[in-house]
Amino acid sequence: MNAFTYRKNNLYAEGVAVSRLAETYGTPLYIYSRNHFREQYRVLSKAMAGARPLICYSVKANSNAAVVKTFLDENAGLDIVSGGELFRALRVGADPSKIVFAGVGKTRDEIEYAIRENILFFTVESEPEAARISECAKKLRRKARIAFRVNPDVDPRTHKYISTGKKENKFGLDAERMVKACEWAGSLPNIEIAGLHMHIGSQILSVQPFCHALEKLTNICTSLKKRFPAFRYLDIGGGIGIRYRPDQPELTPELYAKTLVPLIKKTGLSIVMEPGRFLVGNGGILVCRVQYIKDNPFKKFVVVDAGMNDLIRPSLYDAHHEVLAVTRNSGTIRGDLVGPICESGDFIAKDRNLPVVKENDLLAVQSAGAYGFVMSSNYNSRPRAAEVMVDGTRSTLVRKRETMKDIVSGEIITAKQTGIRSRIGRK
Ligand SMILES: Cc1ncc(COP(=O)(O)O)c(C=O)c1O
Known part of the structure; x- marks a missing residue:
């Protein structure tokens, strides 16, 4: 629209x-156009119906309360990256059990805030972060659910400042280290290994980078599922690009879904998505x-x-x-x-x-x-x-x-x- x-x-x-x-x-x-936002959400949701994802609107893209509320009214979850975004989310009535929390630099205060609110899971960017979450959860006498973020080392062919899944980027852990990291973190008190996460970048206009990244993740999922009984989520991040120029080729939700749904369905996991730009x-x-x-x-x-x-x-x-x-x-x-x-x-x-x-x-x-x-x-x-x-x-x-x-x-x-x-x- x-x-x-x-x-x-x-x-x-x-x-x-x-x-x-x-x-x-x-x-x-x-x-802003509320009907454009609604329609983007509905189009994506329809295209991805085969995977029945929880679509968590990425609040960082546009955090105005009226925008966030528009997606909550569509039954969306939220992807947040700070205590401030959690505050915004709760202020407009978001259900914490549909909130995922990403970011490389979560502070103790932010972690404790999110544990107290009982969010769905943290996406975790490093072993020290997992250790910190475990300490915070122990202090609050709670269990925290985590999903390590994999850095699959794929080139999303986008601007270098919004590329997040290459090995030189600060985000995630390399795929080779993932099983070990989960085994170690799973042995920490107060931590539950709930799933795996990826987000390879933003404004991506071709489906191949998503595909390559997912292929790297699906094998790891198989082995983690066997090891951890609570392992049930695959969070495939955001990143779908939009048309900024009239002649720009689009990555349609239909093509995205047609290519990715068969791959993610094979995992048998519950799917989480974190679109931002595409929706708004x-x-x-x-x-x-x-x-x-x-x-x-x-x-x-x-x-x-x-x-x-x-x-x-x-x-x-x-x-x-x-x-x-x-x-x-x-x-x-x-x-x-x-x-x-x-x-x-x-x-x-x-x-x-x-x-x-x-x-x-x-x-x-x-x-x-x-x-x-x-x-x-x-x-x-x-x-x-x-x-x-x-x-x-x-x-x-x-x-x-x-x-x-x-x-x-x-x-x-x-x-x-x-x-x-x-x-x-x-x-
Ligand atoms: C972890 C994470 N998820 C989702 C998004 C949203 O990305 P996009 O707006 O490209 O969909 C971002 C953007 O930086 C992100 O860092």
């Missing part, structure tokens, strides 16, 4: 005019307003009010995002779409054919639903954007725009500095 389409040259989010939302809530503004990526846009058009002898620049602090993907990964005019016209100009941040790396599009715009016009940056707002910051002391959820013809503000007071709210002016006379109140 493409939730962002033109009606008589005006861009709509489902049944709501984007220009109206920008007028009401200001810019930069993230706009194309269900969000970032709307910004043109501030200036400037040029130098070499280039044209369209300067907008959204910067790398709002959407860091182009600067960090050289990521491509399509850019549409909120009021469509037929012309294009060649240039860079840049933000207000004091960095040459602050761009949204480089050397691209952009819509012809003038000061005050609105632009919509596409495919901004995943790893967009969640990676935003207050760099250059810029308040973070507002977020709006559209559902049919209804729109709801789901996160207020930050104020300048919000961005300094945690800062402490010490006794020594009390001579500073604040001018805020006088405005």
Whole structure:
């Protein structure tokens, strides 16, 4: 489903005019389509029905409460990577027995929090982490379920910063070491070996890397199943890519499922999946307003009010995002779409054919639903954007725009500095 389409040259989010939302809530503004999220979930769930997976939405992709709640309403579980994400999950009523907890650096506090809440299992990245989980569980007089993460050493053919299943990456344990690691961890008090996990990277557009990784895991599963009576889960992670460019070949859920379901069914295990980007990526846009058009002898620049602090993907990964005019016209100009941040790396599009715009016009940056707002910051002391959820013809503000007071709210002016006379109140 493409939730962002033109009606008589005006861009709509489902049944709501984007220009109206920008007028009401200001810019930069993230706009999400609830029906796009629902449909992605349902399409994946239908394609994978043969394996009856527990689909755990990967909260890191977009952690807004309204987004997480949309998936909980579809009966999803959640994949989390921090105590903060666990807090968010529980705040919106997630069932802990459908939460899996990943990440290489879990602290004792985070582990104890998750054990107290009785989550489904931890995916474990190292032996020291398993030992720490055992200590925490012992302290709380509980048993913790764990699934070691295998690093299968396959190339997911994606950006090197989002490749996680090659031997030089910090994630998981190599396949050869896995049986030994499980035997050792299984002998720890308060640990139950519940399964195996993999997540080889993100924005993967071909099914082969998943296949190669799974083939490496299935043999290990067979031998672990024999050794550990509680071994019952195979968590195949996330990583399904989306179309950022109109001409980009897609990895459809149908192809993904057709190739992988026969492999995972052979294991006889309960399947867990952790999709993020696939569910939310194309269900969000970032709307910004043109501030200036400037040029130098070499280039044209369209300067907008959204910067790398709002959407860091182009600067960090050289990521491509399509850019549409909120009021469509037929012309294009060649240039860079840049933000207000004091960095040459602050761009949204480089050397691209952009819509012809003038000061005050609105632009919509596409495919901004995943790893967009969640990676935003207050760099250059810029308040973070507002977020709006559209559902049919209804729109709801789901996160207020930050104020300048919000961005300094945690800062402490010490006794020594009390001579500073604040001018805020006088405005
Ligand atoms: C362990 C784990 N699972 C799932 C995901 C979600 O990945 P994606 O958004 O590519 O589906 C990630 C992303 O980094 C991850 O690290």
